[in-house]
Amino acid sequence: PTVSIKDSTVEASLPSGESVTIHLYGATVTSWKAHGQEQLFLSEKAILDGSKPIRGGIPLVFPVFGPPPKDHATSTLPQHGFARNSNWEYLGKSSAESADSQSDQAVKLDFGLSHTMLSEEFRKAWPYEFGLVYSVTLTKTSLQTQLQVRNEGTQNFEFQVLMHTYLSVADISAIRVKNLESKTYIDKTRNASSHTEASPALAITEETDRVYQSLDPAVPIVVSSAADDKPLFSITRDALTDVVVWNPWIEKAKGMADFGPDEAYKNMICVEAGSVSGWQTLEAGDSWEGGQSIKSRL
Ligand code: TA6
Numbered sequence: 001p002t003v004s005i006k007d008s009t010v011e012a013s014l015p016s017g018e019s020v021t022i023h024l025y026g027a028t029v030t031s032w033k034a035h036g037q038e039q040l041f042l043s044e045k046a047i048l049d050g051s052k053p054i055r056g057g058i059p060l061v062f063p064v065f066g067p068p069p070k071d072h073a074t075s076t077l078p079q080h081g082f083a084r085n086s087n088w089e090y091l092g093k094s095s096a097e098s099a100d101s102q103s104d105q106a107v108k109l110d111f112g113l114s115h116t117m118l119s120e121e122f123r124k125a126w127p128y129e130f131g132l133v134y135s136v137t138l139t140k141t142s143l144q145t146q147l148q149v150r151n152e153g154t155q156n157f158e159f160q161v162l163m164h165t166y167l168s169v170a171d172i173s174a175i176r177v178k179n180l181e182s183k184t185y186i187d188k189t190r191n192a193s194s195h196t197e198a199s200p201a202l203a204i205t206e207e208t209d210r211v212y213q214s215l216d217p218a219v220p221i222v223v224s225s226a227a228d229d230k231p232l233f234s235i236t237r238d239a240l241t242d243v244v245v246w247n248p249w250i251e252k253a254k255g256m257a258d259f260g261p262d263e264a265y266k267n268m269i270c271v272e273a274g275s276v277s278g279w280q281t282l283e284a285g286d287s288w289e290g291g292q293s294i295k296s297r298l
Contacts, residue, residue, distance in 0.1 A: 001107035001138075003093050008050075010090050012107045012138055020109075020138045023057075025050040026084035027111040027134045030057035032143045032296075039143070039233075039296045041166040041268035045260035050087065055258040056166045056268075058145060059084040060134065063126060063159035065276035073158065074126060080164070082122040083132065088113045091133065106139040115152070129153030135291075141298070146238070146291030151282040158281050162244065162274025163292055167223060167233055172266045175232065176201035177245055178222040179215075186211040186277075201226075204269060207249035213277045214241050220295075221271055231298050237273045239290030244272035 003012045009030075013019035021031040025048075032039045042056035053059055062083035064074035074081065091110040113132045115123060129152040137144040145163055169175050181200040186192050188209040197212065201224070215221070217237035224231045237243075246269075248256065253265040273292040282288055 001093070001104065003107065003109065005090065008087075010109055012093070012109055014107065014138060014140060015104045016140050018138055018140055020136060020143060022109065022111065022136055023048065023054060024088050024090060024111070026053060026059055026086065027088040027113070027136075028054045028057050028059055028084060029136060029143070029145065030054060032138070032294075034141075034143075034296050038168055039294075041168040041264070043259050043264065045258045047258050050085075052258065053080070053084045055256065058166070059164040060147070061160070061162035061164050061272075061274065061276075062132065062147070062149070063157070063161070065160040065162050065274060073128075076125040077122070080162075081160075082118060082126070083113060084164075086113055086118060086122065088132075088134070089117070094135075106137060108135055108137040110135050128155065128157040130157070142293050142295045144291060144293040146289065148287055148289045149280075149282060150287040151284050154284045156281055156283050158279035160274065160276045160279060161240070161290065162242075162272050162276050163240075164244075164270060164272050165235075165292070165294065166268050166270050167294075169223070169232065169267060169269055172204050172247060172269060174226050175269065176203055176224050176226050176229075177269070177271065178202075178224055179219055180212055180221070180243075180245075183212045183215055185213065201229075202245070204245075204247050207252055208245055208247045210245050211276060212243045212245065215243055217241060221273075223269060223271060232296070233271070234295045234298060235271055235273060236293050236295075237291070238293075239288070240273040240275050240292060242274050242276050244270065244274060244276070246270040246272065
């Protein structure tokens with residue numbers, strides 16, 4: 001594998017042609033190429049200069065998902081917390097623990113963010129001593145992203161975490177999301193009301209913003225082709241029991257200045273692995289780890 005670092009991005013590639021690009025800003029994966037094509041959606045209007053979270057790729061949500069609740073330690077943080085809009089450091093390449101980790105079959109890149117690196121604003125807003133290590137592992141068939149959270153202080157803290165993955169699809173009307181059937185979800189387009197998924201193959205035909213809860217992490221969430229049921233993406237998880245399915249659709253797409261072109265809602269679907277329905281409590285000195293593995297065009 002080769003790893004190159006240029007103006008605050010790290011790019012790794014395998015001899016077989018797969019590649020991944022990560023911006024140190026937010027440790028945001030912005031590109032994953034496999035089978036000769038880009039697997040992730042990145043808005044043409046994405047802002048990449050660190051002034052705003054990147055619209056696309058895999059933004060990292062920590063320590064709070066969505067608008068922070070009132071009267072909570074995260075209350076004065078921005079939506080989705082500070083991880084995706086802080087500058088991380090590249091900790092280096094390490095041998096991938098993944099099964100096929102012969103030297104040219106996989107590469108693992110590590111990134112770090114600690115409380116000492118946070119802006120004054122964020123440190124004041126969430127004054128806990130923490131360390132994050134984010135590992136991105138590229139193999140010939142998959143991309144894995146894993147986050148380790150360490151509580152380095154003397155006080156317990158609560159957190160939520162989510163990997164806000166924007167998957168690239170040719171046509172949103174031609175895909176289905178599978179393995180959600182009979183699962184409970186919170187529908188954020190319907191006043192966060194609770195529902196049970198009836199469909200074995202969910203079609204996206206309107207603005208969709210749902211938090212599916214308590215899903216068995218080992219059961220893959222599959223984005224498949226409606227025409228022939230071929231799997232396009234398969235996402236398995238480790239310790240992340242919630243899955244958010246989001247598509248802004250027409251109006252919301254138009255309403256986001258950094259989402260472009262407007263019609264690009266047809267070319268993306270967010271399937272987001274996270275732990276967001278409640279709060280994880282991390283005791284002083286303890287650590288927590290969770291992540292996802294995305295296989296493409298199996
Ligand atoms: O993951 C779904 C969601 O929470 C939506 O409600 C929408 O807000 C989306 O994230 C994008 O949020 P952002 O802060 O990146 O514009």
